Amino acid sequence: METVSYYDYIFIGGGLSTLLTVDEMLKSKRFDQQRILILEAVSKNTNDRTWSFWESGKGKFDKIAAQYWDHAIFAAADFKTTVALHPYKYKTVESAAFYTSLKQKFEKSGIVTYKLERYENHNESANGVVVRTETSVYNCKKLFVSVFHNQETAHQTKYPMLWQHFIGWKIRTKEPLIDPNALTFMDFDLPQDGNTRFMYVLPFSNTKALFEFTYFSPEIVADHVYTDAIKAYLNQRRIFDYEVYETEQGAIPMSSYPFWNKNSKHVAYIGSAGGWTKASTGFTFSSSRKKAKSLVKNLHSSFDLRKLRYFNRFWFYDLLFVDVLYRNNELGSEVFASLFKKLPASLILKFLDEETRFTEELRIFWACPKRPFITALLRRLVGLSPRPL
Ligand SMILES: Cc1cc2nc3c(=O)[nH]c(=O)nc-3n(C[C@H](O)[C@H](O)[C@H](O)COP(=O)(O)OP(=O)(O)OC[C@H]3O[C@@H](n4cnc5c(N)ncnc54)[C@H](O)[C@@H]3O)c2cc1C
Incomplete structure (x- = not known):
């Protein structure tokens, strides 16, 4: 027994x-x-x-944090900026x-x-x-x-599902080819081909960095699509001689x-x-x-x-955001570029941490492209689930 x-x-x-x-x-x-x-x-x-997150001041995991950064790069096809993250630091824990x-x-x-x-x-x-x-x-x-x-x-179709899917390569170069301060939060300056795609770069030193090719999209793609994109991105930056010493891969659910x-x-x-x-x-x-x-x-x-239920107004904002990208998957670059062009990074990060006041959220909404979000809101109000266009 x-x-x-x-x-x-x-x-x-x-x-x-x-x-x-x-x-x-x-x-x-x-x-x-x-x-x-x-x-x-x-x-x-x-x-x-490799877990990354932002927080202000000292944090519980500082003792095991591998690295932190005070600034980040955001880039799209027609726009590139380096933003101060203050009061936040972007931290990484292995x-x-x-x-x-x-x-x-x-x-x-x-x-x-x-x-x-x-x-x-x-x-x-x-x-x-x-x-x-x-x-x-x-x-x-x-x-x-x-x-x-x-x-x-x-x-079900009521709550569409996107995936944050990616492959990341941690590379080591012989020559000091990497700027250790150039944390790249999102680089959309690469072919979007109807999706939301970006490169995410965590530089650990002048010879070591994580390059992660990431999608926010409904479909996972074959492994070589990510790795080809990483190779092309490295070549564009004239990084030819490198060794991949660690890889990571993931598909994280994005749905309300x-x-x-x-x-x-x-x-x-x-x-x-x-x-x-x-x-x-x-x-x-x-x-x-x-x-x-x-x-x-x-x-x-x-x-x-x-x-245990987690409905709040941020849940609803996320619902609309996922609806927008589910219907028009190519819009991610435009949405994030609008935010980074018009608002301080600290406000964007505070909003993503769900710690903003409603008046601050109005600034976020105002900075976003209006038409897709109003369409998504109206469709939700009349009870229509989003369909990809
Ligand atoms: C490569 C990668 C990088 C990420 N980077 C970030 C980041 O930078 N920042 C961020 O905020 N989020 C990040 N995420 C998203 C998220 O933080 C992680 O997915 C996180 O691990 C989710 O935590 P969890 O507890 O839900 O699941 P997990 O941490 O995956 O835990 C689930 C556990 O269940 C175990 N398990 C599965 N089946 C069984 C079974 N039958 N019996 C017993 N155990 C089982 C698994 O082995 C696993 O250990 C990342 C995800 C991945 C995959």
């Missing part, structure tokens, strides 16, 4: 959202008498992501350092168990949840799942789909699977920090997880 182990809280997936949430639980000290289990399918000891530092902290806590086990399914009852992995069965009071599946969004609707009393979806990704950008790091904090603030053994 199989033995069933009991934990108060079980987390499926040992990635960003789980680690941030468990870290908040430890910090709150309210869970010191509880047992927490993290089930992760793969050993996460490689640098599978995921390997993040996983290691948090896992060490959890080990010391004595209340968190981390197991390398693949989750298979769960059943919820009135009092809790039974969780099955390939090898074991567990009982818990609350289950948090951070495994993203696209099936549910694929079968209310992922939290499938939460139940004892089971909640977190991270990208729970709608924690900012739909208009794909940025998830900062928004997960905020969502993890607010989740833990409310969490207790009888908390009804159906209460």
Whole structure:
């Protein structure tokens, strides 16, 4: 007969959202008498992501931050600018350092168990949840799942789905060919071919940088499309002699789909699977920090997880933005260029962090091309879902 182990809280997936949430639980000290289990399918000891985000002043992850920048370049076909980010700094954390530092902290806590086990399914009852992995069965009071599946969004049209999809190459050159200050937030000065495409560049030194060819679009493309674009971009900058020492690849969901609707009393979806990704950008790091904090603030053994919902006015703005790019996928360059031409970067970043006042948001709306957004708004008001043109 199989033995069933009991934990108060079980987390499926040992990635960003789980680690941030468990870290908040430890910090709150309210869970010191509880047992927490993290089930992760793969050993996460490689640098599978380079996480970037912006914040003002000192931050919690400064100790493990690989680098930060005070300025950023934005470029489009007819426009290029270097903007001061003050009061923000753009920071980068390597995921390997993040996983290691948090896992060490959890080990010391004595209340968190981390197991390398693949989750298979769960059943919820009135009092809790039974969780099955390939090898074991567990009982818990609350289950948090951070495994993203696209099936549910694929079968609906009300909330269109874009992807922030990309391949990034970390390269090393022999000669000092890279400007270590030239963080490139978005460079749209490359063929758009009916999509929203840009190069994102994180320079680590004068010989090392990440070049990431990125789309905001409904369809993923073949790997060689990204890598050919990176090669062409490097050649244009007369960078011919380089070695690729690390690669990263991703497809991050960009949608205002209310992922939290499938939460139940004892089971909640977190991270990208729970709608924690900012739909208009794909940025998830900062928004997960905020969502993890607010989740833990409310969490207790009888908390009804159906209460976790993230509708606010920024959710609606993101809905319109995704509608616009879903209908006219080529408009991304124009929208972002309008913002960077007319507004300080600090206001744009504050808006993307969902920390602006409504009067500041009016400045953002005013700077955007009016026609596509008004069309998207009217279509939503009369209940029409967007269709690609
Ligand atoms: C390469 C890359 C770079 C990114 N860069 C940035 C960035 O710069 N800034 C930013 O804000 N966002 C970035 N993102 C987006 C986002 O921050 C990450 O995708 C983030 O990891 C999402 O966190 P999560 O908890 O939702 O999912 P994950 O971190 O992916 O965690 C889910 C975990 O579940 C595990 N898992 C899957 N199936 C099972 C199973 N059956 N059983 C047990 N475990 C399972 C996976 O192995 C994984 O560890 C990036 C994403 C990628 C892919």
